Every structure is written in C-alpha cells, then in structure tokens.
Amino acid sequence: MHIQRVAITGMGSVSPLGSGVEELWTGLVSGRSGISRMDELELVKGLRPRVAGRVTEVNAKAIPRKFRRTMSNFSIFAAIAALEAVAQAGLDEQTISGGRTGLSVGSTTGSSQALEQFFKLYLPENSLEAIRSTEFFKIMNHSAAANLSQFFGITGRVIAASAACSTGCQNIGLAAEAIATGKQDIMLCGGTDELHPLTVGTFDIIEAASNSGAEDPTKASRPFDAARDGIVCAEGAGMLVLENYEQAEARGAKILGEIAGFSSLCDSSNMASPSSEAISRCMKAALNDAGISASEIDYVNAHATGTLQGDASEAQAVAGLLGSSAPVSSLKGHLGHTMAASGAIETIATICMMQENTIIPTANLTVPAQECSAINNVLHLQERPITYALKNNFALGGINTALVLRRA
Template structure:
C-alpha cells in the first residue's frame, strides 16, 4: 500500500562520456560512443576483450580529501554524481542531516583495484606492514553506501544493495518503497562501479563478453542485433534524489518525474541463463504496483546487454506483454554496460527522454535478430510524448527488477 507519492527531484551522472547529466544526454542525443581500447586490458593472458567504457578525468577535488582517503574510484564517481543530484534538488545541510533523509546506493562488489593492490603486496611480502588503514574502507562490500553516507552526513537509513547488474535499479526501487511506506521523506539512491580487468575477465570466462570489437570499439556493443556477441564492460555512477511529493512541493523543488511502480523478483531456475517467463512476471508485478495496464506504457528502456541469451529472453517477455507497438531501446550500445551504475544512469536518461519528448535509439542495431524482431526496436531518434516508461534491469543469480516512471508535466 502506497501511503506517499514518490517523485524525482535531482539527478547526477558520471559516465564514459564524462561528468554531468548534460554530458550524458549530449552523448546519447548525438549518438557518440563511450567505448574505446583500454591499455590496462592488453597483455593479460587469456583475456580476449581489449575494450571498455572508461570515465574521462573528473574533478575529484570537489570531494574534500578527508573523505577521499577512504574512497576508491567507484565511491568518488558516486560522490560527484550525488553532489550534482543534491544541487538540482536544492537540498541543504538541514535536509541531508535530518533522520528522515536516507540513502540507498550500491556497487557489484567493493573496489577490485584496491583488492588487487592489497594482495599484490600481501602475497609478495607475506606481511601487512605496508597496508594503509584506509584500504579496508575501499574494499568492504558497502563501501559506496558508507562513504557516501559519511561524506553527505546522512543520519537516516542507509541501504547498501549488491545485486550485480540489478544493483542500481533495485537501489532506486527500495528507496521508492521506503518513501512510499512513509519510513523516509528523502532518499539518495542509485549505483556506481569502476572498471577493472577482472570485471571484463569474469564476463569473458563466462563467454558473455563481446570479443569481436577490438578493432571497432564503437561498434562492439550491439543489443538485439543479429551479430551481437556479448557485453562490453564500462564504469560510472548514476545517482537520483527521490522525495515524498508533499515534501518536494512544500520546498518548491522542481519535480522531474514520478516513480509509480517497482518490482524485484527472483528467477531461481538458473544462475546465469535468464527466463522470459520470469522476466515477464517481474514486469507484470511492476505494472500492477503502478496500477496501470501494458497499453499505458509509452516507452521501454531495456536492460539488453548484447548477449545472445539475455536479449532474446527480454525481447520474448516484452513481446508477450506489450506486442510490437511500444517503442523499445537499450542504451548499452552507446556506453556499454556500466554494471551497478546502469540502473541509475539509464533511469536518468529515461527521465530526460520524457522531458525532451525524444527516444534515444539502440546504437549499433542494424539488423534485429529474428528472436528480437517481434518488439518495436527504435533504430533512430524518435520524437514521442512519453507519459509512462518502463525501466528493466536483470542480473546473474536471477535478480530481476523493473521500475515504472511517470512524466508529471507537459
């Protein structure tokens, strides 16, 4: 039961395009690729992909050094994004330090780079004498949430979601539920991740990474395409401010959109292979939570990572639920898969599409695969009014998530 309406009042982004929501939107609108060759991936035995989406240099100095000492790149990305979202929402210390303001942010794991550095020293020296005391705070699984809470002086509830590729979307959904239930008035939420060779290597070992794009990085990520062959890994952060609608109106905050439904259901059939039926159940539950029908959805922002099995299962579920009328696109052709950040960044982009009445197409989708051609794939920029949008994210372990977002003004 929803006791409160939940709106979005702030958004912040760090992506392979750079820092800021405007930078993210500009990259999408102009069809730029955020994927390039990554020197750190070269020379690693057995690793086939040499590409990914790296964040260009950002001004980490806007976060005071006393907080940066315990932050790895993923927490710094989240901190920069949070500052942008908080500024747009117009939140000051009075709101941030209030116990009615909480935080729901996560990453897939802690900092892999810090883990590498720790074990490189420990295994070489068999000693912990050279390990800094701050390193643990970069490695712990709730590093992103804890560092952000300390930096922002949060005293309300802090949730540290870790659900692989569903992390960002689930973090937003849990924040929405906390406000809707009347437990918190404001929640800062989303996800962040940093790119490391082991991230790419994990997908490569699972035969889920794109291995054909080393000579053409921009064309490597091909969601729904007949020639798709896997994920292109990236990094970044997407942070949103969610707020009780009455609180936002009382403050005079600009309302960017409203979240009206959320679902997170488990597909326990297989650890790695997604089920169209399970995806369909998750989507149906989100629509039911929003109290709307499939026909009312004007746009679907798909998870679609470019894997043969994942894209096919999602396309099948979407076709079964929506037919071929509702426009569908994935943003991973542009910037790759930003892991825990994907739910936040893609939700932000979806809100901008609603505001601009423009749908961003799926990049590199030249030849929709037969198993993905039953849906309305968006192949070029499309002008369209979007009142309701569906946002999907799915993860290994069967963690499925769907959000329903509503445009609140014309």
C-alpha cells in the first residue's frame, strides 16, 4: 500500500489562555497561566479542589443558531477552533463537502453540563415533559463529531475516537493514517472538552487531583516538580487540518509541519497507574513509524499532568529511551489538563515551538523531583531549533499515544 506524507496546513485553538492560536502562543511565551479559582466547585459537598482552567472568551455567535442549538460548550469550542484551522488552511466549502475531506474529533464523554440539566428535569417527577429535543445531541458520545460534520457539511469519513486524556492525540493519529493510506485527502481533527465539577470530582475521588492553589491558583499545576500534588482540570479545544503533502504543495498551501509517526498502544497492567515500560514501548513504536532513531528527537512535549506516579513513570521512560539530551517540558502548568483537548492543543503549541525555534518551559517547575530529574527538564525559555518532536499523551484505562512531528 502506498504511504502518503501528511502535512499540517491549518491549526485552531480555544484554551484557558484565550481564543485562537496567537493567544495560546503569546500566553505560553509570556508565562501566563490560565488557571483561576472556580467558585462552582465550592458548591459540591466532599469536593476538595478549588481551581481549574476555564475558557473565558469565545464568540459562540460565529456559529449560526441553526447549528448551535444542538451544541454543548465543547462542540462550540471545537467549531470555533475548526473555523480558525480551516481558514488558515484556505479550504473552500466545496473542498470540505466534496467527500475527500473527513473528520476525526472526540471528547471524553458526552456533555456533562447537558447530562446534569437532563437529570435535573427528569428525576424530580420521573418525567420527560420538560426536556428539549435538542438535549440528546449534546449528550451522545460522538456529539462533537456529529455537530462539526453537520456544521461544515462534511461527507467523508467521520471518526469519533474517545480515549479520555489520549483523545486529541489519538484522533490526530487516526486522521493522519487515513491520509497516509489514501482513504482521504484532507482531515479535520483534534479533541475538545468542557469543564464540570464532575470532571474535577472524578480525579479527586481517585486521589489524582490537586488540592493546592488556594492562595495562588496559578501555582497549583506543577508537572515534574517535587511539590506537585495532582491534576488541575481545564477545558478547551484544539483542531488541525491535515492534508496529503503533495496535494498541499500543489495547491500552494503553507505547510506548518508534518505528522511523521504515530502510535497508540494499551498498557493492560493497571487501570489508573501508567507503567514506564508501556510508555517506552509506545514512544518506540511512534519512532519506528516515523523511521527515525531516538537520537533524532530534539524535543519532547510531555503528557506530565502533575500526578506523583504518572510524571515519574513518563520521566523514567523518556530518560530510558532518549537519555538526558532532548529537552522535555509539559504545558499543563500553564493550561491545566484540558482532557480530551490536551493532545491537540499541545500539538499545536509544539508546532509553534518548531516554527519559532523556541521551547516553552514547564511552568511552576522550580525543584524537579528526584524521580523526574533524569530527563532534561526545561526550566526557562530556550531558543533552539527543533526538527523532530515527540508528543506524548496517556489516559486512564492504559490508552497510550505518541506522535512524531517533523518541522515544515
């Protein structure tokens, strides 16, 4: 089977740092934090965390009400990000709806906000009478994919991979494979999620959420740091346009980067705690898919969420495979953990780093933990060229993913 090269020609983002890739990048470069106090969390009995990463500005009215009425927040985030990506790629309506353009996007679950509203109306009187007909389209697990395909008129293949924190990365990888194998010429892809107290509660229940940040929310998320105490939940969306490389060149599109390799493997040893061996196996498979050696990786954008076990396992795996030469950083100190969106937003940021020859440090990393000190932790902005970058994402249930990105 002929394998095609896969170019990135468009990127769009909605994150706690603002709406748009430019806002994301300038926020990261300036060291700004998207984490703030979330008063809504105080209303939930037994919930300990008090901070999160909220999306504060988004122009939902850019989406006509005809489409917006079946969208929850995460579909709105994804649509806004996708509009930016499509505009940058220069795709016209005919190209998008012609059948050779597909879509791959997912969220962790259906809309938690819509689910809460549904049961508030249903449970008191065991009645469906007050429930709107549009609510189901927000609750179904492929809500983002269904809403975006309708909004953009996509008639090609639609994939709605849902793998918790690996969702964004997995959808990008699956989209790249659809192009590499010639199944589609163009794929709009990424991940999206919305914040809800139940999201925070999930990690609090399993003792994986950060309970710090009462005095300074911006310091709560501390990947790889000795003082880290867990995940700070967040929301947002990242969307990319991937395209057959030769086709992109032929139509004069600006190529932002390239998806050179992808791996998605399962760690069946534990439902919640990732093993360094499985992480290493996943990264090796991505390198093999790209046809490069570990020594060619110039930067690792780590999953590193600030948990004790997860950060340690990833650091051990990266050190074992790459040694201490390649710089390693996590963006969750700036953004929090945007869940299904994290892989896509962080991939976009990594492409920006490659374009600008600038490596973003791990925010709030002041004293690397001993178990995380064998890697080349980035503590300050670095000016450094990146030809190949490795992007990691790992999820509950052992769903590990890794992308190899190549400079344009």
